[in-house]
Amino acid sequence: MLRTALVLTLALAGPALATQEYILPTLFDVARVAPDDVLNIRAEPSASADIIGTLAPDATRIEVVEEIRGWARVNSGEGTGWVSSRYLDYRTDVWEEGALPQGFACYGTEPFWNLRATEDAVALQQLGEPDLTMPLTAVLSTGVFRDPTRAVVAEGMTLTATPQACSDGMSDRQFGLRALVVLQGDRPRMLTGCCSVQPRD
Structure with a gap:
């Protein structure tokens, strides 16, 4: 009975449980930002924190080194800041078996x-x-x-x-x-x- 329940749970979960999306650090692309807008980089992981930089709406290959409660830590210039994770899509071409990313x-x-x-x-x-x-x-x-x-x-x-x-x-x-x-x-x-x-x- 327990085995049947486990099999059913895994089947219903689908590929989300079977496929690991990513492990940090890895690269992301900016997504869902209007062409005439920017993605703000904030000093803290909060929508009310100071803006310390921006990412273009078509920015790609942005390194994320940490995530906290829907916020992603990125580097900007000689400092670090936070962007909302909802505007980032992870790349599947970064960590290939037995290889290094191009920017390593x-x-x-x-x-x-x-x-x-x-x-x-x-x-x-x-x-x-x-x-x-x-x-x-x-x-x-x-x-x-x-x-x-x-x-x-x-x-x-x-x-x-x-x-x-x-x-x-x-x-x-x-x-x-x-x-x-x-x-x-x-x-x-x-x-x-x-x-x-x-x-x-």
Whole structure:
């Protein structure tokens, strides 16, 4: 009897229960905003909070790093703010199995560093160190549908990016991926920071 009830419940729930929509951080497009209007970015997750920026009605690939009660946290300039989630549609093409989104990049301080990945290489810049370009050997994922957790394996380096609230220490921006870089070779060392999937201009 209990088994029959469970099967019936799952059947009635349909694909909503069977398909995980998204895990943050991921990218969204602005939707349902009039062509002559804008989507306001507010200082707090409230319709009465100060407006600190706007998104165009046709803006695409907006990174959302957190959601609270129908509000989505996005980055704007060097700061962070909130937009109403009802005006955002999530993209299904962001976290593909064994791959990185096009805008994937990581940053850190102490020392300052940044990392960018292409289809075949990883480029690492560190303050006071020579720039490194390392052949990319693998991008590993968990196998969980649309899970952003990644391990990026390159010649002499491994980066792990884990969904977790993160601050880069350089701005008021908030990130949704915490980064750990392990460098091998003659002088093994570890770098920590944050990653973003916000496309670069």
